[in-house]
Amino acid sequence: MAPHPVRSAMTAYLVRRLLFAGFVLWGAVTIVFLVLRSVPSDPARLILGADATEVEISQLRSQMGLDRPLVVQYGNYLADVARLDFGDSYRYHKGAIGLVVDRFPVTFQLAAVAMVIAVVLGVSLGVVAALRVNRLADRVVSVLALLSQSMPSFWIGIVLILVFARQLHLLPSGGHGGPDHLILPGVTLALPFLAILIRLTRSGLLDVVHENYIQTARAKGLPERVVIFSHAIRNALIPVVTVAGLEFGQLLGGAVIVETVFAWPGAGRLLSDSISARDYNVVLAAILLIAAGFVAINLVVDTLYGYLDPRVRLGR
Amino acid sequence: MDGTAILPATGRPAPSRPLLSVQDLTVQFGTRAGTITAVDRVSLDVAEGETLAVLGETGSGKSALAQALMGLVPGPAGRVVSGRINYDGTDLLARPRSYTRRLCGTELAMVFQDPLSSLNPVLRVGVQIGELFRRRRGASRAEARRKAIELMERVGIPAAARRVDDYPHQFSGGMRQRVMIAMALALRPRLLIADEPTTALDVTVQAQIMQLLADLKAEHRMSLILISHDLGLVAGVADRVMLMYAGRVVETGELREVYQTLAHPYTRGLMASIPGLAGPRERLTPITGSPPDLLRLPSGCRFRPRCGFATEACRASQPDLLPVPTGPESHRAACHHAEEVVADGRSG
Ligand SMILES: Nc1ncnc2c1ncn2[C@@H]1O[C@H](COP(=O)(O)OP(=O)(O)OP(=O)(O)O)[C@@H](O)[C@H]1O
Ligand SMILES: [Mg+2]
Numbered sequence: 177m178a179p180h181p182v183r184s185a186m187t188a189y190l191v192r193r194l195l196f197a198g199f200v201l202w203g204a205v206t207i208v209f210l211v212l213r214s215v216p217s218d219p220a221r222l223i224l225g226a227d228a229t230e231v232e233i234s235q236l237r238s239q240m241g242l243d244r245p246l247v248v249q250y251g252n253y254l255a256d257v258a259r260l261d262f263g264d265s266y267r268y269h270k271g272a273i274g275l276v277v278d279r280f281p282v283t284f285q286l287a288a289v290a291m292v293i294a295v296v297l298g299v300s301l302g303v304v305a306a307l308r309v310n311r312l313a314d315r316v317v318s319v320l321a322l323l324s325q326s327m328p329s330f331w332i333g334i335v336l337i338l339v340f341a342r343q344l345h346l347l348p349s350g351g352h353g354g355p356d357h358l359i360l361p362g363v364t365l366a367l368p369f370l371a372i373l374i375r376l377t378r379s380g381l382l383d384v385v386h387e388n389y390i391q392t393a394r395a396k397g398l399p400e401r402v403v404i405f406s407h408a409i410r411n412a413l414i415p416v417v418t419v420a421g422l423e424f425g426q427l428l429g430g431a432v433i434v435e436t437v438f439a440w441p442g443a444g445r446l447l448s449d450s451i452s453a454r455d456y457n458v459v460l461a462a463i464l465l466i467a468a469g470f471v472a473i474n475l476v477v478d479t480l481y482g483y484l485d486p487r488v489r490l491g492r
Numbered sequence: 493m494d495g496t497a498i499l500p501a502t503g504r505p506a507p508s509r510p511l512l513s514v515q516d517l518t519v520q521f522g523t524r525a526g527t528i529t530a531v532d533r534v535s536l537d538v539a540e541g542e543t544l545a546v547l548g549e550t551g552s553g554k555s556a557l558a559q560a561l562m563g564l565v566p567g568p569a570g571r572v573v574s575g576r577i578n579y580d581g582t583d584l585l586a587r588p589r590s591y592t593r594r595l596c597g598t599e600l601a602m603v604f605q606d607p608l609s610s611l612n613p614v615l616r617v618g619v620q621i622g623e624l625f626r627r628r629r630g631a632s633r634a635e636a637r638r639k640a641i642e643l644m645e646r647v648g649i650p651a652a653a654r655r656v657d658d659y660p661h662q663f664s665g666g667m668r669q670r671v672m673i674a675m676a677l678a679l680r681p682r683l684l685i686a687d688e689p690t691t692a693l694d695v696t697v698q699a700q701i702m703q704l705l706a707d708l709k710a711e712h713r714m715s716l717i718l719i720s721h722d723l724g725l726v727a728g729v730a731d732r733v734m735l736m737y738a739g740r741v742v743e744t745g746e747l748r749e750v751y752q753t754l755a756h757p758y759t760r761g762l763m764a765s766i767p768g769l770a771g772p773r774e775r776l777t778p779i780t781g782s783p784p785d786l787l788r789l790p791s792g793c794r795f796r797p798r799c800g801f802a803t804e805a806c807r808a809s810q811p812d813l814l815p816v817p818t819g820p821e822s823h824r825a826a827c828h829h830a831e832e833v834v835a836d837g838r839s840g
Contacts, residue, residue: 386566388609395562395604396675397597398627406623410614485614486659 189488193478197471204467205257209250212456218242222454223266257464263457265450272457276443276465282352283431283442284469289358290365290427295420298370302377302416303409309382317374325371329430333364333437350439361438365430369423376419380412387411414485421477428466510537510578511715512561512683517575519556519565528786530556532739533575538683543709543716545726545747547762548736551783554719555605557736558685561717562602563592579683597628601681605688607668611660617644617671618656624678643674647704666697673704680712687719702729723759724766727751732822735759738784738794741813745823755816755825755834757799793828801829 220236221228237243241252256262262272305317324332340360341349348357384390385408393407394400431444439445443462450458482488519531530553538544546554559565560572563584577584579599584592592600604610612620621643622636631639637656644652647670660668669689676684686705690698706729709716720726726733727747734744735758743756754760761779781798784790790797793806805828813826816834827833 388604388606389612391559391564391566392602392604392610392672392675393612394564394593395596395602396624396628397593397595398623399593402627407612407615411612414614487613487661 189482190479193475197475200471200474201468204471205254205464206250208460208463208467209253212460213246213249219454219456222456262461262464265455265458267450267453267455267458272455272461273465275458276446276461279441279443279446280465280469282440283428283435283444286358286361286365286435286440286442287424287427287431289362290369291424293362293366294369294373297366298373299377299413299416301370302374303381303404305374305378306381306385306412307404309378314378317378321371321374324367327367329364329368329433330437332367333361333434336360336364337438350437352441361434361440364437365427365434368430369420369427372423373416373420376416377412380415381408384408384412410484414481417477417481417484421474421481424470424473424477428470509539511540511580512536512538512717513576513578514561515576515578517557517560517577518573519553519560519570520573521556521570523569523787526787529573529739530570530786531560534736534739534741536734536741536744538715538717540682540715541713542732543718543730545730545733546717546719546736547721547723547726547733549721549762549779549783551738551786552736553739554721554736555687556739558602558687558717558719561685562596562600563589564602597624597681598679599681600683600685601676601679603669603672603676603684603686603689606692607665607672608660608692610672611668613660616657616659617663620660621671621675621678624675628679639678640674643678644671647671647674647677647708648700649674665693666701669693669697669701670704673701673708677708677712681714683715683717684709685717685719688721689718690725691721698725705729721762722766723751723762735762738786738789740794740826742795742827743825744813745816745819749820749823753816753819753823753834754837755819755823755830756795756827757801757829757833758795759825760833760837761798793826795827801827801833803829 218233218237220233220240220242224232224236234243241249244252260273264270265272265275268275301317301320305314308314337349337360340347347360349360351357381404385404390403390408393403398407428444431442432448433444434440435442435445436448443465447459447462447466450456450462514534514536516533516535517531518529518533521528521530532553534553534557536544536546546557548554556565556570559570561577565572572585575585579595582591584595596602611617618637618640621640622631622633625631625636625639626633641652641656644656649655649667649670655663660671663671669692673689684705689705690701693701702725705716705718708714709729716729718726718730723733730747732745733747733750735742735750735756737758743750743754743759750759751763754763758779761777765778777800779798784794784797790807792808793799793802793811796802796806799806809828811826811828813824814830815821816823816825817831818834825833
């Protein structure tokens with residue numbers, strides 16, 4: 177029997193996405209290399225400290241391969257990255273990759289909570305706003321979206337700490353612990369993302385209800401509830417999923433700030449600490465792992481997108 | 493006479509009591525530039541089992557009329573301003589919208605102009621057909637699927653059992669329209685409104701779809717409102733015709749009568765634009781000029797700026813829809829010079 181046409185088209189689609197993911201990772205690795213090589217400070221000098229002699233420094237430089245031509249350095253670097261060997265952290269005297277990997281689940285936990293908050297609230301508020309367009313509920317939701325997007329995360333974080341931790345004593349102000357520790361940082365991280373999802377869902381749904389197939393659904397005598405929930409929303413969510421995937425990168429980026437404000441011991445906080453301490457091996461490992469996480473999430477989103485829109489999955 | 497070549501050979505059974513009776517229906521759209529009256533005091537009857545063709549150029553208000561009948565005028569811009577829509581003895585406009593919505597699918601159904609955009613791109617066609625049984629008849633998933641396959645077979649979709657799980661974009665235009673027809677007929681409605689069901693299709697497929705509609709109509713003994721801009725296309729199917737111009741009915745009557753005795757210059761113009769009808773002796777000329785701007789309608793008769801018969805009288809007042817002199821009572825035209833138009837046609 178011939179291979180199932182739908183399934184093999186789906187496989188081809190996934191293979192295309194995987195190849196593309198590999199390409200994106202290579203791009204990220206290369207950009208990080210170029211950026212780190214173009215910052216003025218000298219890693220060898222940093223490691224040895226202020227009172228090292230020029231001889232010691234140049235010895236270490238040649239030991240680290242920093243005196244070789246850039247192309248050779250790039251080749252060695254790619255080989256190191258491929259082996260996931262990022263060198264040691266000079267602060268912790270431990271493998272950089274191990275440090276980051278240890279912190280990653282904690283960051284992922286926070287990002288996932290933020291994502292769930294943003295998607296669940298964003299889509300439902302967006303739907304409510306669209307169904308009540310130009311009425312009170314729509315206006316309230318729009319103002320909420322505007323507020324949550326225009327205030328910077330660190331400021332929202334501080335306000336939330338002041339209100340819910342210092343004043344009301346309802347929630348812990350920071351650190352890692354039970355589920356209650358996740359609420360404030362999760363909400364803070366979710367807010368800018370939430371605003372985008374509300375807007376997209378609302379405008380997507382408002383566009384979709386003017387489509388001809390919605391008129392068809394009504395002409396079939398389906399109750400309005402069914403028209404919206406089984407015919408309109410899925411189409412309206414297609415752009416939402418695309419943008420949600422792209423914005424997830426911002427979410428991981430936002431984790432750097434939120435983790436710092438809430439003393440959340442994740443990879444983001446490690447990254448910001450390592451940048452200030454110029455612990456470049458750790459910076460490199462953290463950035464690459466975040467990029468890999470980003471690519472992985474995008475792959476998931478692309479698959480989901482293909483599931484939502486058969487025209488994409490079946491390669492039109 | 494000019495129209496005879498395309499007339500059906502046999503007569504039709506006499507129409508019984510009207511299933512649908514519309515009086516003075518007016519539909520308006522609010523736009524930034526002003527209010528458009530897309531349907532202007534239109535009245536019509538459709539008897540049980542009868543086919544009424546609604547004809548007119550683009551923008552004449554055919555779709556707005558259909559939307560109003562189905563309770564689908566897109567708000568808040570669009571509004572049914574006045575009139576009565578009596579369906580089987582009930583005035584739909586006096587009832588809440590949900591009443592009409594419940595009739596949709598089971599009593600009234602509609603086939604739309606563009607089958608691709610009228611089918612939901614993300615749902616399998618079997619699901620879209622089957623949901624009528626599931627949502628309106630409480631059928632199980634398996635039962636709905638089985639019925640969807642049956643219907644797809646009935647409307648002539650090959651390999652229906654396999655294609656039931658395909659998506660709309662995987663079908664050709666003609667097959668998509670068959671899916672639309674299957675959906676519309678699923679619950680055996682008594683009145684089908686087909687809004688230019690073949691406009692988006694190529695000519696050979698057009699004929700197949702028209703044939704399918706005619707067969708199904710006979711099989712289900714439905715009433716049919718067939719909307720078109722093509723006088724030739726409806727000639728083989730319609731019992732009566734109604735011509736619309738700028739939201740108004742300009743001529744109506746039995747198809748044979750109207751096509752033989754053209755009483756409105758607009759109908760003559762539309763007739764002349766059918767290829768193959770205009771013979772060497774043909775004196776009809778296609779309509780010149782473009783459809784009117786509904787925001788800036790001329791005074792008096794709306795067709796006046798494009799009409800070869802226009803006089804001062806046409807500038808002064810809008811003609812009423814009156815019986816055509818010398819014709820049967822049912823043949824009506826809204827033209828100050830109807831008699832002259834008829835005589836002119838005869839002498840040609
Ligand atoms: N949603 C809408 N908003 C504003 N104006 C509209 C809307 N729908 C229709 N109209 C206007 O109402 C008038 C009648 O439109 P309608 O679609 O009924 O014409 P039609 O006879 O079906 O034409 P066609 O042959 O092109 O389908 C047109 O002038 C159109 O611009
Ligand atoms: Mg139309």
